[in-house]
Each structure stands twice: as structure tokens, then as C-alpha cells.
Amino acid sequence: MASTEPSRAESSGSILRVRDLVKNYPIMRGVVFKKQVGTVSAVDGVSFDLAPGQTLALVGESGCGKSTVGRLLVGLERPTSGSVVVDGVDLATLSPKQLLEKRRDIQIILQDPYTSLDPRMTVSSIIGEPFEIHPKSLPQGRTKRQAVAELMDRVGLNPEFLSRYPHQFSGGQRQRIGIARALALRPKIIVADEPVSALDVSIQAQVMNLLMDLRDDFGLSYVFISHDVSVVRQIADEIAVMYLGRVAELGSADQLIARPNHPYTQALLSAVPLPDPIVQRTRERITLGGDLPSPADPPAGCRFHTRCFKAQAICAAEQPVLRPVDGAHVAACHFPEPMYDLAGGGSAR
Amino acid sequence: MSSLVAGSGSTVPLLAVDDLHVEFATRDGLVRAVNGVSFELRAGETIAILGESGSGKSVTAQAIMGILPTPPARITAGSIRLEGRELVGLRERDYRGVRGRQIAMIFQDALSSLNPVTCVGEQIAEMFRIHDGAGHGAAKAAAIEVMERVRIPGAARRYGDYPHQFSGGMRQRIMIAMMIALKPQVLIADEPTTALDVTVQSQIMDLLAELKTEHNMGLILITHDLGVVADVAQHITVMYAGRTMEQGPVDDIYSRPANPYTRGLLESIPNLEAKTGRLPAIQGLPPNLLRIPPGCPYNPRCPLAQEICTHEPAPALLQVEGSHHSACHFAQEVRSYGIHRAVQG
Numbered sequence A: 001m002a003s004t005e006p007s008r009a010e011s012s013g014s015i016l017r018v019r020d021l022v023k024n025y026p027i028m029r030g031v032v033f034k035k036q037v038g039t040v041s042a043v044d045g046v047s048f049d050l051a052p053g054q055t056l057a058l059v060g061e062s063g064c065g066k067s068t069v070g071r072l073l074v075g076l077e078r079p080t081s082g083s084v085v086v087d088g089v090d091l092a093t094l095s096p097k098q099l100l101e102k103r104r105d106i107q108i109i110l111q112d113p114y115t116s117l118d119p120r121m122t123v124s125s126i127i128g129e130p131f132e133i134h135p136k137s138l139p140q141g142r143t144k145r146q147a148v149a150e151l152m153d154r155v156g157l158n159p160e161f162l163s164r165y166p167h168q169f170s171g172g173q174r175q176r177i178g179i180a181r182a183l184a185l186r187p188k189i190i191v192a193d194e195p196v197s198a199l200d201v202s203i204q205a206q207v208m209n210l211l212m213d214l215r216d217d218f219g220l221s222y223v224f225i226s227h228d229v230s231v232v233r234q235i236a237d238e239i240a241v242m243y244l245g246r247v248a249e250l251g252s253a254d255q256l257i258a259r260p261n262h263p264y265t266q267a268l269l270s271a272v273p274l275p276d277p278i279v280q281r282t283r284e285r286i287t288l289g290g291d292l293p294s295p296a297d298p299p300a301g302c303r304f305h306t307r308c309f310k311a312q313a314i315c316a317a318e319q320p321v322l323r324p325v326d327g328a329h330v331a332a333c334h335f336p337e338p339m340y341d342l343a344g345g346g347s348a349r
Numbered sequence B: 001m002s003s004l005v006a007g008s009g010s011t012v013p014l015l016a017v018d019d020l021h022v023e024f025a026t027r028d029g030l031v032r033a034v035n036g037v038s039f040e041l042r043a044g045e046t047i048a049i050l051g052e053s054g055s056g057k058s059v060t061a062q063a064i065m066g067i068l069p070t071p072p073a074r075i076t077a078g079s080i081r082l083e084g085r086e087l088v089g090l091r092e093r094d095y096r097g098v099r100g101r102q103i104a105m106i107f108q109d110a111l112s113s114l115n116p117v118t119c120v121g122e123q124i125a126e127m128f129r130i131h132d133g134a135g136h137g138a139a140k141a142a143a144i145e146v147m148e149r150v151r152i153p154g155a156a157r158r159y160g161d162y163p164h165q166f167s168g169g170m171r172q173r174i175m176i177a178m179m180i181a182l183k184p185q186v187l188i189a190d191e192p193t194t195a196l197d198v199t200v201q202s203q204i205m206d207l208l209a210e211l212k213t214e215h216n217m218g219l220i221l222i223t224h225d226l227g228v229v230a231d232v233a234q235h236i237t238v239m240y241a242g243r244t245m246e247q248g249p250v251d252d253i254y255s256r257p258a259n260p261y262t263r264g265l266l267e268s269i270p271n272l273e274a275k276t277g278r279l280p281a282i283q284g285l286p287p288n289l290l291r292i293p294p295g296c297p298y299n300p301r302c303p304l305a306q307e308i309c310t311h312e313p314a315p316a317l318l319q320v321e322g323s324h325h326s327a328c329h330f331a332q333e334v335r336s337y338g339i340h341r342a343v344q345g
């Protein structure tokens, strides 16, 4: 089934273009005379494109670099190298003032609704703060208070609670506060870093539904960062699986989950616990040996080779690059090969 | 999958929790954290206690372990019997012989339960020295043996390493090693894999299941994640607002839930296999335990709630079929609907 879809990497209609993003953190030692004794390779050559109105998910386990990518995208950190192009503008070419202005287009929602909101600020000042920084972005004819009340209403918070403090809200409601704040400047892109991971399943579903509604209503594009493939599945058009700072596999959500080609994606999917005892008992599982290597000392060649069940001699010597396996679906493996039914034995076919 | 013993109701269960009630006296009033939880556990059996945060799972576990902070906590009613022996009201001195030796517990956050300034080998060896009176050499050998048993690579070499030198998954293995050291009859695991990545999660669950079989322990898995326990537990207890909402064999609970809350939970889980668009979420929030609504505690959120659900006292946990029980006025009707997990469309 060769796809005729043009590769997104070549299409020019992207709202976000990320090329060869690299982020290294120095490891420092010494108290008085600090000197660099090593480097943590957090992100190592990540590229992707995001089309308007689409959702691209970055999936991977802790320490794979997905949150670092998120912070680089919104300019909270500067990349070591590589480029982030938002709506045609390369962030690296901007002056600090221009960067501040451009950041209106790309906002971030963070994972932990308990720590990401300032406990001393009222909800009204949290959600309205972006208007202080960008006064011109206040909607025509609205006071800040009105604008905040409208945002609260839009995300399902009672506008009467304007002057309450974060601790007076539940986890799900706090996440709604974070979402309202991110929406204030009418961004084009929202980077959502584990937005529902700290929430209980019933509340998770409410917040996911809200994110989907907002995407459709405002024509938003999302970069959705999560460790939870089942959650990602519900919102993503495309999925990029990351391992130790690199993209292992990237493709449409449907293809990648139905026919993963990279051994790491295969192991990850097979380990997702499914809420069905009968399927769970019979499905095929790939158990990975060993521990995640340290990003301060990543394995040479394919970074996954120390845990890969298919590794050959070449894997330790040569770094595999992303190559098409099926149309726009790409995998970074010397021996890509599709596996089927890892998502539960095909009971939904 | 249940063993022969699990099916027979006549023998004395290893652990029996009956109508347990726990309250906390706080500045704002009485927090009714546990309001009637009952379950039984047999040797060699795994049960899961499922519920969202604040549903009283951890308080129940702390009550069993005898580690509730009293005050503010107080067990106001109910019993906890270990092989028929009542633990509620047991003096602290006597509880010390139970804790660790007969009932052990592992926590979500292994890092904060381990001592950061003592090497892990010593911490395990100490269990053998204090509880078994083993000498230094014997304790060290025993510690290395259990470290090997939980598959810590290079156990002897890593004896002297400190907790922060291990990954999250390895630290959880160390916790498990400490807890199985004294071969307890009951092991309680409170969210043991919640902080771990999925590929590590399954390794830890496999290890727990293996150790349970090997030592013929009773295993209680406490979790908010309906996926993690699906294939590991034989019986499930679903909690809401400190009450047991539903209880029964795992296959019945997942395929034919007899309680609207369980059904709501199952339906709101995102499906890995298919993109379903909007999820059928449960509306509203769990109740404030200072002000639990009258009647069935789930009634403000329940799509099936009728007048009886607010006017009558909370429904009792009644038999649906066999060992399947539900606390709902409409248990049989709910069960006959089955669940409608969203599929592609």
C-alpha cells in the first residue's frame, strides 16, 4: 500500500518547522572553579513539521527529551543548534523584543497543575497576565476582567471564581486555568506537555475533550507531549516516537499504531496496559532488557542498541537515519519491519 | 485462573477487611475517608483495589498496616482480621510483630521510602538483622540473595550503592527486595508502578506476580489504573468516596460491570486501538469528603441516578451473581447493559 501522500517534510504549508534541533547541557564540577566535565545530550537532531490545525504528538518515556523539545519550541530555552520556524519566521533570527512578540503565536501548557501556577496569584491575574505583557492583544472593547471571564467560561470554569486562588480548585480545574491562560493571546500553536498525566481518568477525559473542542473551534495546532500512547491516540494526527533524544519513528497516528516498524515503538506499544483482561492475557508482549542508558553517555550507533531485541553488529557502529517505510511514515532503524496487532489483537477491526 | 482455594468460602481467609470506617479530625471538620470497605484475600491470590485519587485506597492500606496517624485518624468501625486474628485495636508493641513480618507494603515513590544516606545493601541486610537476628555476614549474604532474586544486575557489586545511583525501576526492585525479605504472608503494593515508564511497569508487575506465586503470598495491588491490573488480579474492589462500589472476579468487572461508576471509568479510558474522538467522560468531580452527598455518594455524577439514590441511604453491597457484588439500586439493570467502549467511528 504505497502512500501517494506527499511527505510533510517537503510541504511548505507548515505552521511549525523544526530542523535538526540539538540541545546539550554541560555537566559542571567544582565549587570555585567550575569546569565542564561532560555533556548531557538531551535532544539530538529532531526534525518535524506541523500543518495548521493538526496535532503532532511527541511520545516517549521519561528522559527521552520530549519536554526539552517543548521548551525549545516556545523559546523557554535556546537550542544548541538547529532551527525552530514558527509560521515562516526562524526564532533564532529574532531580537529579544521580536521574540517576545512572536511567542504570542506559540504557547505552552504544563503537566503539573499543582506546581505550574503561582499560588499567590488569583485566577484572574494568572489568566490575565498575558494581557499585561501584551496589552494590544486584549480583544476589542473588552476590559481585562471581561476577557478573563470569557476565557474562564470557554474552558468550563465558573467566571464567578475570578478572585479565587489556585489551591481552591481541583487538579482538573487547575489544568483548565492553565489552558485558559495559554489561550489568552489567541496563539496559533499550543505545546501541551503531559497536560492530563497528573489527572484521574474521569477528569482526564474531560480535559482531553476540552482540548479537542478548542482545537476545532480556534483552528489551533498542537504539539502534544505525552508518555501515554492511548491518550495520544485520541488527539494526534501524527506521532513521533522519541528515544534518548532522537526520533525513532514518525508517521500518521493510524499507521504508526497499526504497523509500527521500529523495535522500540513495537516494545512500547506492546507494553501499554489495556483495560481488557482477556486481551491482556493473550496479547504478545515484548519485554525490554536492561535500563535506559544515561543521556550523559549515550550508546554509539543506534541509541537503542543496548536494549534492542533485533540488534546486529552494525547497530553499535552506525547511526540509523530516518528512512521512509511507507510513504510519509519513517523509521530510524537498520532493520525496519512492520509488526501488527500490538495495540491489542485487533478486536476493533 | 483463580485457585481452588479462592473459590471456596468456607476456609478462613488470610486477610478479611469488614465494613472498615476511618475518619480524620481536621480543622475543617471530620474527613470521612473510608466509609465501609470490605474485602477478603486468600493465600496465593492477587486482588486489586481500584479507585481515583482520594477514594480512600491508601488510607485503607495504612489501616491494615497499622500505620495510620492517630490522631488525627481514627478507625470508627469495622474489623481487619489476619488469619482470624483481629488487628483493629492491637497494641503498637504487638503490631510490630505483624508489620514487615506478616504484612508488608511497598509505595509508589521508592526514593522517598529508602534512606538516602545508607547504601541499599545495608538497608536490606538490616531487615534480616533486626527481624531475624542474623549476624552481619549472614545478613549481607541474605541481602545479596534477595537483590539477585528481584533481578538487580550485578547484585553483589551494587550492594554498596546508594538509592540515587539506581533508576526508578531498580529502586522499586530494591523496595520489593526489602519487603519480601521476611517472607510476609500479605504484600500490599500502593501504586507500585505509577511513577514508572510503561516498559518498566510491566517488568515490575511480572516480578510481583512471580514472587507472589513463589511465596504463596496474598497480594493487594492498589491502583487508579484499570489497565495495569487487568491481567494480574483475580478479584477487583472498586472504591469511590471511601466506599466499595463494586467487587468481583476481574473478567466480570471488566466485561459486565454492575455499577455505573465502574462503567463510567471503563468507558472513559482512551482506546489504544482506535481513534474515537470525544471520550465519554464522567461529568463533575468526586465529592468533598467533608460533605459527602446523602444517599449513594455517586448520585451527583451518575447518569442513571433516580430519586431513590438521594432519598434512601447509600445502597448496600449486594450479590449480583456468584462473588460479584455491587452497591447500586440498579445493579442488575446496569449489568445487563454491558459496556460501550467507544470504537472507531
Ligand SMILES: Nc1ncnc2c1ncn2[C@@H]1O[C@H](COP(=O)(O)OP(=O)(O)O)[C@@H](O)[C@H]1O
Binding pocket: B024, B026, B031, B033, B051, B052, B053, B054, B055, B056, B057, B058, B059, B060, B069, B072, B289
Ligand atoms: N493525615 C490526614 N489528615 C487528614 N485527611 C487525610 C489524611 N490522610 C488522608 N486523608 C484524606 O483521606 C482521603 C482519602 O485519601 P487516600 O486514602 O490517600 O486516597 P487514595 O489513596 O484513594 O488516593 C483524602 O481526602 C485525604 O485527604
Ligand code: SF4
Binding pocket: A262, A263, A264, A302, A303, A304, A305, A306, A308, A309, A310, A311, A312, A315, A320, A332, A333, A334, A335, A336
Ligand atoms: S538500528 Fe539496530 S539496534 Fe537500532 S532499532 Fe534497529 S535493529 Fe534495533
Ligand code: SF4
Binding pocket: B259, B260, B261, B296, B297, B298, B299, B300, B302, B303, B304, B305, B306, B309, B315, B327, B328, B329, B330
Ligand atoms: S445507586 Fe443510583 S446514583 Fe448510585 S450508582 Fe446506582 S444508579 Fe447511580
Ligand SMILES: [Mg+2]
Binding pocket: B057, B058, B190
Ligand atoms: Mg493513594
